[in-house]
Amino acid sequence: xxxxxxxxxxxxxxxxxxxxxxxxxxxxxxxxxxxxxxxxxxxxxxxxxxxxxxxxxxxxxxxxxxxxxxxxxxxxxxxxxxxxxxxxxxxxxxxxxxxxxxxxxxxxxxxxxxxxxxxxxxxxxxxxxxxxxxxxxxxxxxxxxxxxxxxxxxxxxxxxxxxxxxxxxxxxxxxxxxxxxxxxxxxxxxxxxxxxxxxxxxxxxxxxxxxxxxxxxxxxxxxxxxxxxxxxxxxxxxxxxxxxxxxxxxxxxxxxxxxxxxxxxxxxxxxxxxxxxxxxxxxxxxxxxxxxxxxxxxxxxxxxxxxxxxx
Amino acid sequence: xxxxxxxxxxxxxxxxxxxxxxxxxxxxxxxxxxxxxxxxxxxxxxxxxxxxxxxxxxxxxxxxxxxxxxxxxxxxxxxxxxxxxxxxxxxxxxxxxxxxxxxxxxxxxxxxxxxxxxxxxxxxxxxxxxxxxxxxxxxxxxxxxxxxxxxxxxxxxxxxxxxxxxxxxxxxxxxxxxxxxxxxxxxxxxxxxxxxxxxxxxxxxxxxxxxxxxxxxxxxxxxxxxxxxxxxxxxxxxxxxxxxxxxxxxxxxxxxxxxxxxxxxxxxxxxxxxxxxxxxxxxxxxxxxxxxxxxxxx
Numbered sequence: 001x002x003x004x005x006x007x008x009x010x011x012x013x014x015x016x017x018x019x020x021x022x023x024x025x026x027x028x029x030x031x032x033x034x035x036x037x038x039x040x041x042x043x044x045x046x047x048x049x050x051x052x053x054x055x056x057x058x059x060x061x062x063x064x065x066x067x068x069x070x071x072x073x074x075x076x077x078x079x080x081x082x083x084x085x086x087x088x089x090x091x092x093x094x095x096x097x098x099x100x101x102x103x104x105x106x107x108x109x110x111x112x113x114x115x116x117x118x119x120x121x122x123x124x125x126x127x128x129x130x131x132x133x134x135x136x137x138x139x140x141x142x143x144x145x146x147x148x149x150x151x152x153x154x155x156x157x158x159x160x161x162x163x164x165x166x167x168x169x170x171x172x173x174x175x176x177x178x179x180x181x182x183x184x185x186x187x188x189x190x191x192x193x194x195x196x197x198x199x200x201x202x203x204x205x206x207x208x209x210x211x212x213x214x215x216x217x218x219x220x221x222x223x224x225x226x227x228x229x230x231x232x233x234x235x236x237x238x239x240x241x242x243x244x245x246x247x248x249x250x251x252x253x254x255x256x257x258x259x260x261x262x263x264x265x266x267x268x269x270x271x272x273x274x275x276x277x278x279x280x281x282x283x284x285x286x287x288x289x290x291x292x293x294x295x296x297x298x299x300x301x302x303x304x305x306x307x308x309x310x311x
Numbered sequence: 312x313x314x315x316x317x318x319x320x321x322x323x324x325x326x327x328x329x330x331x332x333x334x335x336x337x338x339x340x341x342x343x344x345x346x347x348x349x350x351x352x353x354x355x356x357x358x359x360x361x362x363x364x365x366x367x368x369x370x371x372x373x374x375x376x377x378x379x380x381x382x383x384x385x386x387x388x389x390x391x392x393x394x395x396x397x398x399x400x401x402x403x404x405x406x407x408x409x410x411x412x413x414x415x416x417x418x419x420x421x422x423x424x425x426x427x428x429x430x431x432x433x434x435x436x437x438x439x440x441x442x443x444x445x446x447x448x449x450x451x452x453x454x455x456x457x458x459x460x461x462x463x464x465x466x467x468x469x470x471x472x473x474x475x476x477x478x479x480x481x482x483x484x485x486x487x488x489x490x491x492x493x494x495x496x497x498x499x500x501x502x503x504x505x506x507x508x509x510x511x512x513x514x515x516x517x518x519x520x521x522x523x524x525x526x527x528x529x530x531x532x533x534x535x536x537x538x539x540x541x542x543x544x545x546x547x548x549x550x551x552x553x554x555x556x557x558x559x560x561x562x563x564x565x566x567x568x569x570x571x572x573x574x575x576x577x578x579x580x581x582x583x584x585x586x587x588x589x590x591x592x593x594x595x596x597x598x599x600x601x602x603x604x605x606x607x608x609x
Contacts, residue, residue, distance in 0.1 A: 180355050181548060182548040185540070249543055249545050
């Protein structure tokens with residue numbers, strides 16, 4: 001009995017009935033009570049209105065207005081209740097001492113030493129099972145993590161869907177004709193048949209720029225790659241794979257919006273500024289007999305950012 | 312005798328038929344030759360060039376206007392040429408030269424842009440957007456500002472420069488009634504948003520240049536910019552039809568220039584960072600103040 005008393009040192013009878021701390025905060029509690037009642041009644045009306053609006057399938061804004069208004073009024077009433085009608089306080093309740101008495105602790109330690117050895121040592125088998133379960137769970141839990149990384153990229157790291165004779169089409173699937181673009185124009189092109197489909201790869205996207213009316217050579221060894229001034233470069237930044245879509249036709253720069261890598265269009269998109277480590281791969285172009293643009297082959301290098309196996 | 316009399320009849324008939332045919336054919340050849348040499352032209356129908364569906368010619372055979380139901384391109388009146396030359400000499404020639412070839416008096420070739428053969432829309436865009444005459448001819452990018460010349464004066468200058476070597480595109484006038492703002496948004500995202508941002512506010516580019524904001528630009532100037540590619544902007548010609556350009560213009564003049572901003576504040580279109588900052592500062596701040604008030608001790 002004495003132990004129990006020791007743990008609840010605050011007595012309820014320490015506050016007398018006429019203590020000012022037990023009085024409500026409001027000077028005229030009856031009036032506040034009425035106001036709160038009106039607030040609650042209005043809130044109830046609005047919530048009922050919400051039900052009615054929902055029932056008759058009314059306009060969405062009426063649902064929002066009645067539901068939101070009803071909850072707001074109920075909340076206001078609740079807060080006013082708490083603030084103005086509840087006892088003013090403050091009340092202080094002293095915490096009992098946390099520590100057990102010296103005797104209790106000694107008795108507990110003695111009990112563990114007395115019984116413990118046998119009780120705890122006997123559960124090796126269950127412990128092993130528990131450990132095995134958790135270990136297997138850890139391995140299995142890694143499956144979705146690994147799967148969320150997506151399918152293995154396999155060949156798309158090295159090869160895109162551009163092959164010899166693939167027609168260049170815009171996003172609508174229209175083939176690009178050599179008469180289409182004026183000098184200084186740019187258009188994003190895709191391999192024909194793969195635009196806007198699930199089969200098309202992100203690695204296929206390519207920017208087509210017309211630089212001149214004459215065949216344009218960006219680097220030695222690329223003499224036939226830019227017929228009639230058409231140049232095609234991979235749209236994937238070699239830094240982190242952002243779409244390099246910002247073409248500045250006076251400066252002849254392709255700019256990546258993510259980290260401001262800049263590629264010089266006239267000399268094979270060698271990076272001129274920024275974190276990109278390699279030039280944008282160029283797609284060799286040719287023009288068929290009817291004047292439509294085709295690729296001569298795949299990109300001259302793997303497109304996009306670097307990866308482990310890339311030589 | 313009867314047989315002999317037929318010969319001149321046949322000859323006369325042949326002449327009467329062949330004359331206009333040959334004349335028309337030669338006129339057609341001549342009119343096509345006037346624009347095939349300029350760099351702005353594409354073979355694509357409805358790409359801002361006189362390869363459009365409707366071409367209106369004057370009695371002398373000059374193209375007065377061309378286009379379709381989406382955009383009509385009208386040539387500035389040749390009657391403005393004299394006024395245009397005097398305006399050019401007064402406002403432009405100190406840099407571009409009296410022949411508009413980019414060689415000022417005592418200057419060297421190539422110091423300033425050669426304007427010959429650029430087409431009326433290019434000249435009109437640079438003047439009517441206030442970029443020319445330039446505030447600072449040495450700056451890397453001319454800023455948009457209040458135009459020095461009126462719209463009519465800009466047209467006159469365009470008429471004179473174009474008279475030196477007629478070219479295209481002419482002054483566009485888009486008809487947005489049947490344009491599709493949804494398609495325009497998709498085309499804007501694909502072709503324009505990379506530089507101008509999806510909100511149309513523009514952004515910084517390489518070497519001190521920037522893509523300007525599209526918030527306060529008349530519809531015809533949007534078409535002029537798309538078709539002529541002013542400054543560092545690429546030129547969009549054969550890859551966008553006039554109908555697609557009208558879609559883009561409708562998106563720019565409605566959604567970008569009059570954004571709906573459901574929350575009430577656009578916050579400059581700066582995106583989720585700005586919105587999150589305001590949400591934390593104002594929203595959470597307000598909630599915290601209310602919380603303090605609710606829990607306040609008397």
